[in-house]
Amino acid sequence: MDVLEAAVTEVVREHRFSGVVWVDRGARTEHASAHGLADRALELPNTLDTRFGVASVCKGLTALTVVSLVSEGRLALDTAARAVVGDDLPDIGSDVTIEHLLSHRSGIGDYVDEEAGFDASSYVLTVPVHRLATTEGYLPAMRGIPAKFSAGERFSYCNSGYVVLALVIERVTGTGFHEAVEQRVCGPAGLRDTAYLRSDELPARAARGYLDADGLRTNVLHLPVRGSGDGGIYTTVADLHALWSAFLDGRVVEEPWVAEMLRPRTPVLEDGRRYGLGFWLDGTGEAIVLNGFDAGVSAVTRHEPGRSLTWSVVSNTSDGAWPVARRLADVLAG
Numbered sequence: 001m002d003v004l005e006a007a008v009t010e011v012v013r014e015h016r017f018s019g020v021v022w023v024d025r026g027a028r029t030e031h032a033s034a035h036g037l038a039d040r041a042l043e044l045p046n047t048l049d050t051r052f053g054v055a056s057v058c059k060g061l062t063a064l065t066v067v068s069l070v071s072e073g074r075l076a077l078d079t080a081a082r083a084v085v086g087d088d089l090p091d092i093g094s095d096v097t098i099e100h101l102l103s104h105r106s107g108i109g110d111y112v113d114e115e116a117g118f119d120a121s122s123y124v125l126t127v128p129v130h131r132l133a134t135t136e137g138y139l140p141a142m143r144g145i146p147a148k149f150s151a152g153e154r155f156s157y158c159n160s161g162y163v164v165l166a167l168v169i170e171r172v173t174g175t176g177f178h179e180a181v182e183q184r185v186c187g188p189a190g191l192r193d194t195a196y197l198r199s200d201e202l203p204a205r206a207a208r209g210y211l212d213a214d215g216l217r218t219n220v221l222h223l224p225v226r227g228s229g230d231g232g233i234y235t236t237v238a239d240l241h242a243l244w245s246a247f248l249d250g251r252v253v254e255e256p257w258v259a260e261m262l263r264p265r266t267p268v269l270e271d272g273r274r275y276g277l278g279f280w281l282d283g284t285g286e287a288i289v290l291n292g293f294d295a296g297v298s299a300v301t302r303h304e305p306g307r308s309l310t311w312s313v314v315s316n317t318s319d320g321a322w323p324v325a326r327r328l329a330d331v332l333a334g
Contacts (some may be wrong), residue, residue, distance in 0.1 A: 004031050004331055011327040016213055019298075019315030020048060021324060022237040023332070026308040032237075038207035038316065041216055051193055051206045051234040052314040053223075054299040055292025058233035060243075061185045061194075062162050063102050063278020065169055067253050067261060068184045070098070074172050077102075084168045088139055092164065095151045101161040101168075102277040103265035105152050109145025111138070112159045112230075120295045120318045121211040123222070132224030133198070135166045135177045155266040155275060159230040166229030177228060189246035194235040198226045206234055207316040209296020219296030231294060237301075237312045244288075244303040244310050262288060294318070300325045 008021050008031060018036025023029070034046045069075045075084075077099040081092055092108050100106040111126070125132070127141045142160050149156070166177040173180050178196045186194050197206055199220050209219040227233055246252050253261070264274040268283040275281065280289040291300040298321035301312040311328060315321040 003334075007327055007331045008033060008324070011324050015320070015323045017315065017320050017324050018210070018317055019046060019052065019207075019313065019320055019324075020050065020237045021311075021313050021328065022048075022241065023311040023328070024241055024309070036316070038205075040208075040210065046207060046316070047205075049193070049205060049236055049238065051197070051236055052299065052316055053199075053207070053209055053219075053232065053234050053292075053294075053297045054240075054314060055231040055294040055297040056159075057235075057240070057290045057292040057299050057301065058181075058227065058231055059162050059229070060247075060278045060290045061181050061233065062165055062169075062229040063261065064247065064252050065181050065184045066098065066102060066165050067257050067277065069169065069172055071253055071257050075168070081106075081164055081168065084171050085164065088167070089142060089164065091143060091145060091147065093147060093151055097151065098165070098168065099265075099277070100151045101158075101165050103275060104155050104157050104161060105265060106158060106161050107147050107149040107151050107153060107156065108158060108160055108164070109142075109147055110156075110158045110160045111141045111145065111163070114157055114159070120293060120297075121222070123295075125222075125224070129221060129223060130200075130225050132228070133226045135163065135170055135228045138163045138224070138228055139167075155269060162230035163228050169229070178226075181233075185243075185252055188252050189243050191235065191239040191242060191246075194233060194239045194243075196227050196232055197234045199223060200225055209294075209316050209318075211296055211318060213317060213320075219294070222295035223297075231292060237314055240290075240301045240312050240314075241310050244301070248303070248305065298322060302329075 020034045023031040038044045038046045079098045081096045096106045131137050211217045261277040266275045272283040287304045289302045299314040303310045313321045313325040
């Protein structure tokens with residue numbers, strides 16, 4: 001057993017991990033393993049092709065969809081959001097631009113504020129989750145929330161901003177948000193197992209999200225029944241790795257726009273990271289990261305171009321991915 005496999009085996013056992021761990025270096029897979037159960041009641045195991053909810057990982061796909069429209073001249077980064085959404089969201093200031101929303105510098109109030117004592121397994125949305133099946137359905141949850149600060153003043157992670165971007169996509173294209181992501185990102189990138197599934201009718205190979213390490217309680221009462229621009233997509237680790245290749249090769253948006261999305265808009269934050277447009281960036285170096293965290297969902301996927309290294313940890317529990325990801329990062333840094 002090599003060092004990588006031994007480390008994964010140890011941390012998976014120690015934390016009773018449920019999910020998939022995958023490491024690629026160039027075209028070679030160095031490690032791929034599945035653990036735990038996709039459905040505890042039926043005792044169905046997770047496999048390498050299980051589709052997992054990955055929460056905010058989908059912000060990268062939302063950003064790519066928006067930038068594809070910018071590249072076509074149908075939007076601009078300095079377009080005012082209100083110019084597109086009109087009076088549907090009157091709390092958004094007239095100075096908030098598409099770039100502010102993409103870079104989490106809009107200052108708008110957040111319908112799920114992760115900076116305000118957020119507990120993934122206990123928070124309750126302000127509207128019934130079954131109403132959150134379309135982007136328009138999110139509007140009541142986002143109204144009446146005051147702005148935190150003036151647009152551009154600073155970074156503040158904002159889920160509402162990415163739902164607004166989903167609404168912008170719909171208004172500009174005349175197409176539903178989920179369909180637009182499929183047409184503009186999943187199709188060109190060859191992501192065959194990536195889609196916005198309804199949590200109340202999950203198909204085969206889709207893992208249920210669990211609130212605790214044990215028990216049968218799932219996340220269906222905690223999350224929107226179908227996600228929007230801020231979270232909720234289901235995918236496989238193979239698709240996540242395919243997305244990195246397609247994105248960086250310019251197959252989703254052209255390479256000058258890839259560089260623009262990876263240009264930091266915020267200097268190094270307290271946690272040592274920076275942020276571009278839809279993608280986290282290491283404080284130093286070239287690593288690019290997408291991650292997601294919510295009730296019954298935790299995921300991180302990381303690409304380091306200079307080392308041709310891509311690794312992902314996805315889990316169908318709220319905190320399952322993090323100890324495995326930390327150990328994996330330590331081993332791969334050596």
